[in-house]
Amino acid sequence: MLEPDDTVAVALSGGKDSAALLRILWKLERRFPPARLVALTVDEGISGYRSEAVSISRDMCDELGIKHTVVSFEELFGVTMDDVARRRNELQPCSYCGVLRRKALNEGARRLGATKLATAHNLDDEVQTALLNMMHGDVERISRPSSILRKTKARFIPRIKPLAEVPERETTLYAYACGTRFQTIPCPHGHDALRGDIRVMLNRLDLKHPGIRHTIYRSIERLSEAMGSTGKPRAFRACSICGEPTPNDTCEACIMLRTFKLDPSAARVVSAHTR
Numbered sequence: 001m002l003e004p005d006d007t008v009a010v011a012l013s014g015g016k017d018s019a020a021l022l023r024i025l026w027k028l029e030r031r032f033p034p035a036r037l038v039a040l041t042v043d044e045g046i047s048g049y050r051s052e053a054v055s056i057s058r059d060m061c062d063e064l065g066i067k068h069t070v071v072s073f074e075e076l077f078g079v080t081m082d083d084v085a086r087r088r089n090e091l092q093p094c095s096y097c098g099v100l101r102r103k104a105l106n107e108g109a110r111r112l113g114a115t116k117l118a119t120a121h122n123l124d125d126e127v128q129t130a131l132l133n134m135m136h137g138d139v140e141r142i143s144r145p146s147s148i149l150r151k152t153k154a155r156f157i158p159r160i161k162p163l164a165e166v167p168e169r170e171t172t173l174y175a176y177a178c179g180t181r182f183q184t185i186p187c188p189h190g191h192d193a194l195r196g197d198i199r200v201m202l203n204r205l206d207l208k209h210p211g212i213r214h215t216i217y218r219s220i221e222r223l224s225e226a227m228g229s230t231g232k233p234r235a236f237r238a239c240s241i242c243g244e245p246t247p248n249d250t251c252e253a254c255i256m257l258r259t260f261k262l263d264p265s266a267a268r269v270v271s272a273h274t275r
């Protein structure tokens, strides 16, 4: 995932997983003098929630001597998640947030001159997402390589997930063992209900069949490899609005943002693309 001279931007949310990831990479980075570590927090504009996370992230970076940048939805897109939650139609706020946050992270990482963007997705997140994609019939997403997303275009910062094979329980334990402060209150806009059900199901299964999440993760990797060897590589082009790489004419984020300018045809396109 990493080269000795990488500039790694850690996506720091202020939660336990990203706090653990930042500490681990900070320890590693000191062994590689040409490498640099920076941190990036996305302020989605969620009142009563995000400001605490931003201040926790800032304190963490001050303590470790890491350069920290905040990018906000308001600055980048002219809209906050609170606005989105008020004005959304058939989609969950999480669907909008996920797409806009990916775009914000890429933009922030580019501003920091990063060569890699590290996110703190753990094993539980990865397996839940894969099962969620299967239940949505989204085969194309299942076939994407999960832990390392390779460079596709100059504007796209390669994403890595160093904790993708580490169970959530262990990242939590590590964060507590470090004595680091992290945010524990949940997002007021709620979570994807189906993901919550999958999470409960996997936890129950793991009690009776320890290691089952690792087995599912391996199966997904093999499935992904098999699909990659037979499927055509996806052709990327520049989004007609923002210039970001996308397999379509317009990227998902731009389509979503168009819905907030009250364009009803765009809203239908969004629901066809995302759930």
Ligand SMILES: [Zn+2]
Binding pocket: 239, 240, 241, 242, 243, 244, 250, 251, 252, 253, 254, 255
């Ligand atoms: Zn775009």
